[in-house]
Amino acid sequence: AQTVTQSQPEMSVQEAETVTLSCTYDTSESDYYLFWYKQPPSRQMILVIRQEAYKQQNATENRFSVNFQKAAKSFSLKISDSQLGDAAMYFCAYSFGSNYKLTFGKGTLLTVNP
C-alpha cells in the first residue's frame, strides 16, 4: 500500500524568508503523481503544486518549488519569500493511475511570523 509521511508536524518561518517542508512516500509504482495542497483556516483545500513522476524537471509555481528525488522517494516543498498568507496546513499527497484517488500525509502546520 502507498504511504505518505510528513515528519514535521509544525514549522515556522519569518516573513520574506525561505522554508522547506519535507515529504517522503512509499510506492511500488513507477508512474505516479505527487502534490502539495494548502489548507488555510477556511478549510478549503487548494492545490499548490503538482509533479508527474516521469518528469525529471522539478515543478515550479511562482514562489513555490519542489525538490523531487525519485530514487529516494522524497518530495519537499520550498516556499520562497514567505508571506503572511502562506500560513496554513500543508499536505503532501500521492496518486497513480487514471483517477485522482489521493493518499495524503498528516500535514505540516506552517506559521509565518511578521
Next chain:
Amino acid sequence: NAGVMQNPRHLVRRRGQEARLRCSPMKGHSHVYWYRQLPEEGLKFMVYLQKENIIDESGMPKERFSAEFPKEGPSILRIQQVVRGDSAAYFCASSIQNTEAFFGQGTRLTVV
C-alpha cells in the same frame, strides 16, 4: 464557473440519527471523490464515483455509510445511525477524467 459546492457547511446530529452530505461537482465534471478528515489528521479517501456508478469504495466503512452520484443532481454521502466517532470534516472533490480534482469547502459533521 462555480466551484465544487458542498452543503451544509456544518451539520449537527444526535447519536443514532442519519446524516446526509451533498456535493455538487463543478459544471462538466463527472468524477466525484469523497474524503474524511479526522481532527489532527490528513484527508482519507472514502469513495470514488462516476455518474450512476461506484468505481472504488475501498475506503468506505462497511456498515452505515453509503454514497451515490445519480444521473441528475448532487452526489450524496449518507451516514446512518451516526456515532461520536463519525464527527469529522467530509470533503468532496470533482474532476474531468484524469485531470486535476477541485475540492469543495467541506462539511463539518458534529455528533452529539
